[in-house]
Amino acid sequence: MMTLSAPLLALLWLVQVVCSAFPEEPGPLSSIPTEVVRKYPVFLGRPHRSSLRQEPLHIQRILQVNRTLYIGARDDLFRVELDNVVGDEMFYSKKRTWESNKNDISICRMKGKHENECRNYIKVLLSRQGGLFICGTNAFNPLCANYTGDTLEMVGETVSGMARCPYDPKHANVALFAEGNLFTATVTDFLAIDAVIYRSLGDSPALRTIKHDSKWFREPYFVNAVEWGPHIYFFFREMAMEFNYLEKVVVSRVARVCKSDMGGSQRVLEKQWTSFLKARLNCSIPGDSHFYFNLLHSTSPILHLHGRDIILAVFSTPSNSIPGSAVCAFDMEQLASVFDGRFKEQKSPESIWTPVADELIPKPRPGGCAVQGSKFNSSNSFPDEMLNFVKTHPLMDEAIPSLGQRPWIVRTMVRYQLNKMVVDTNAGPHGNRTVLFLGSSRGTILKFLVVPNQDNTAPNNNVFLEELEGYNPEKCGQDTPQARQLLSLTLDSNSHTLLLAFPSCVVRIPVARCQLYSRCMKNCISSRDPYCGWTRGSTCSFLRAGTRLPFEQDVDHGNTSYLGDCDGKLTLGSPFLASPPIPKTHRTGFCLGYPASGSS
Numbered sequence: 375m376m377t378l379s380a381p382l383l384a385l386l387w388l389v390q391v392v393c394s395a396f397p398e399e400p401g402p403l404s405s406i407p408t409e410v411v412r413k414y415p416v417f418l419g420r421p422h423r424s425s426l427r428q429e430p431l432h433i434q435r436i437l438q439v440n441r442t443l444y445i446g447a448r449d450d451l452f453r454v455e456l457d458n459v460v461g462d463e464m465f466y467s468k469k470r471t472w473e474s475n476k477n478d479i480s481i482c483r484m485k486g487k488h489e490n491e492c493r494n495y496i497k498v499l500l501s502r503q504g505g506l507f508i509c510g511t512n513a514f515n516p517l518c519a520n521y522t523g524d525t526l527e528m529v530g531e532t533v534s535g536m537a538r539c540p541y542d543p544k545h546a547n548v549a550l551f552a553e554g555n556l557f558t559a560t561v562t563d564f565l566a567i568d569a570v571i572y573r574s575l576g577d578s579p580a581l582r583t584i585k586h587d588s589k590w591f592r593e594p595y596f597v598n599a600v601e602w603g604p605h606i607y608f609f610f611r612e613m614a615m616e617f618n619y620l621e622k623v624v625v626s627r628v629a630r631v632c633k634s635d636m637g638g639s640q641r642v643l644e645k646q647w648t649s650f651l652k653a654r655l656n657c658s659i660p661g662d663s664h665f666y667f668n669l670l671h672s673t674s675p676i677l678h679l680h681g682r683d684i685i686l687a688v689f690s691t692p693s694n695s696i697p698g699s700a701v702c703a704f705d706m707e708q709l710a711s712v713f714d715g716r717f718k719e720q721k722s723p724e725s726i727w728t729p730v731a732d733e734l735i736p737k738p739r740p741g742g743c744a745v746q747g748s749k750f751n752s753s754n755s756f757p758d759e760m761l762n763f764v765k766t767h768p769l770m771d772e773a774i775p776s777l778g779q780r781p782w783i784v785r786t787m788v789r790y791q792l793n794k795m796v797v798d799t800n801a802g803p804h805g806n807r808t809v810l811f812l813g814s815s816r817g818t819i820l821k822f823l824v825v826p827n828q829d830n831t832a833p834n835n836n837v838f839l840e841e842l843e844g845y846n847p848e849k850c851g852q853d854t855p856q857a858r859q860l861l862s863l864t865l866d867s868n869s870h871t872l873l874l875a876f877p878s879c880v881v882r883i884p885v886a887r888c889q890l891y892s893r894c895m896k897n898c899i900s901s902r903d904p905y906c907g908w909t910r911g912s913t914c915s916f917l918r919a920g921t922r923l924p925f926e927q928d929v930d931h932g933n934t935s936y937l938g939d940c941d942g943k944l945t946l947g948s949p950f951l952a953s954p955p956i957p958k959t960h961r962t963g964f965c966l967g968y969p970a971s972g973s974s
């Protein structure tokens with residue numbers, strides 16, 4: 375007799391959870407053939423068609439400012455005019471090389487780093503007072519500088535990139551300017567041990583998180599930062615400290631600091647945040663056995679949707695679990711209110727984490743912002759007792775619930791992991807449709823229509839409109855998993871295109887492909903694509919917001935029962951339009967057959 379091992383039992387349990395708890399996941403209404411996608415324009419780091427590029431690009435960051443796209447790569451910075459694209463390639467109008475000097479490179483090599491690591495990878499690329507603020511890893515000796523936006527020339531001296539930019543190009547970091555201060559989240563040292571949220575370069579004093587305190591950070595991976603009200607919010611994931619498990623568990627978090635923080639007293643938290651608090655993000659599928667998506671990958675900016683300020687976030691399961699991704703929404707009001715709730719603590723290293731009793735919380739409330747005109751008008755004057763409490767209790771007890779307490783979109787048992795997203799909240803002819811574009815670890819783009827439900831919480835009738843492979847191996851070069859890693863997904867609403875940044879290229883893809891449904895009205899209507907409508911002259915046209923064109927569409931129902939079938943001859947141009955959703959055979963197979971063959 376064979377006994378099942380503990381991991382196998384755990385897996386069996388997970389399979390049961392997944393197969394019972396996960397909602398149905400219909401396939402896309404249209405799968406776009408690669409021939410269509412391969413025609414879209416690509417940026418390859420060339421000034422014109424006849425030039426050659428010897429070296430791969432190693433793109434790190436892109437930044438759109440009005441009609442200009444800036445691309446930060448390894449040792450190079452490019453400027454591309456978004457309105458000057460003709461044909462199938464985007465060329466740069468300006469290129470500036472910023473290499474590390476010989477001395478920095480030789481020190482980097484002496485410290486045992488590889489030649490490829492001892493280069494200048496641009497990891498911070500921000501717009502600043504008409505120009506650019508840029509930081510590069512500079513051969514493990516990070517530097518920052520101002521650059522002009524038009525000619526891409528460095529202005530003034532370089533400043534240290536320490537605590538503003540990682541040393542290692544592989545590390546995730548975030549940066550933003552708010553009220554003239556630079557807020558960064560990164561690691562400050564060569565060995566990448568000291569993680570930090572840091573404020574600098576403005577009129578306010580420089581502040582940081584406590585060094586080497588695992589209550590504040592434990593191997594964080596920073597994803598995004600946003601300004602909202604008096605705070606800056608940082609989204610990240612890290613090793614949990616609040617579970618008494620033996621194994622390491624990663625959880626997703628949001629932390630916040632007050633923009634007006636001046637640091638603590640001379641005795642406690644001097645030159646450190648007095649307002650740093652963090653809470654867990656709860657993106658899970660409710661049910662008998664709760665299923666969590668613990669790994670945060672990216673977030674949207676704050677969106678104003680259905681009268682709320684919300685933020686959307688893409689999560690996945692860890693690699694040793696059932697492969698799955700989810701999009702959860704968080705209401706900023708609800709999110710902020712968790713920071714007014716209870717604090718979590720561990721009374722002794724052996725005890726479990728519990729909420730702190732209200733009567734033990736000092737006054738004024740720890741983690742708050744100093745209020746002008748009050749007794750405590752600056753954080754320097756906060757009592758030591760309160761500062762000591764913040765220092766030792768950065769974690770909130772409650773997790774931030776997702777809007778509607780379930781994900782907006784779930785994808786499980788698919789080959790890819792979702793990790794990027796961008797939202798168009800002004801889609802369609804009336805500019806009132808919400809379309810969500812998701813990007814995967816292998817360059818797949820998924821397009822969803824978000825259909826609000828009655829109480830505007832967790833719409834579960836979202837429509838999976840399109841799926842396409844965004845990476846173009848023919849033009850971008852290699853076809854490896856690394857090459858297909860989507861670095862960022864942005865929307866240029868002016869030209870109705872998506873910009874997909876990969877390490878070796880940027881691909882520009884229209885938000886819709888209405889012409890594919892042009893042969894037949896039934897295909898156009900059943901696409902349910904809010905960007906497309908059947909217009910005069912019997913064609914399926916792209917509909918700009920505020921269009922005057924008379925059109926027909928049925929985004930809500932895609933009802934075509936009144937229309938005859940598309941004539942076989944006419945639909946030849948779009949044979950991929952399999953109207954019934956693509957069956958999810960792989961998933962059914964998993965739920966029925968697994969793991970019967972795994973016991974050999």
Ligand SMILES: *[C@@H]1O[C@H](CO)[C@@H](O)[C@H](O)[C@H]1NC(C)=O
Nearest residue numbers: 502503520529530531532533
């Ligand atoms: C960079 O530009 C900002 C704003 O224009 C200015 O305040 C700052 O001094 C500049 N820094 C350097 C190093 O030139």
Ligand SMILES: *[C@@H]1O[C@H](CO)[C@@H](O)[C@H](O)[C@H]1NC(C)=O
Nearest residue numbers: 745746747748749750751752
């Ligand atoms: C804070 O209050 C003190 C008196 O309590 C006053 O002297 C000081 O100017 C105030 N500071 C600010 C920044 O308002």
Ligand SMILES: *[C@@H]1O[C@H](CO)[C@@H](O)[C@H](O)[C@H]1NC(C)=O
Nearest residue numbers: 656658660772773775779780
């Ligand atoms: C996450 O939210 C669900 C409700 O959707 C709740 O049942 C669960 O306890 C929450 N988890 C945490 C850690 O708060």
Ligand SMILES: *[C@@H]1O[C@H](CO)[C@@H](O)[C@H](O)[C@H]1NC(C)=O
Nearest residue numbers: 802803804805806807808826
């Ligand atoms: C969008 O606006 C149009 C015209 O004002 C209206 O008829 C339609 O119901 C709106 N759709 C949604 C989803 O709000």
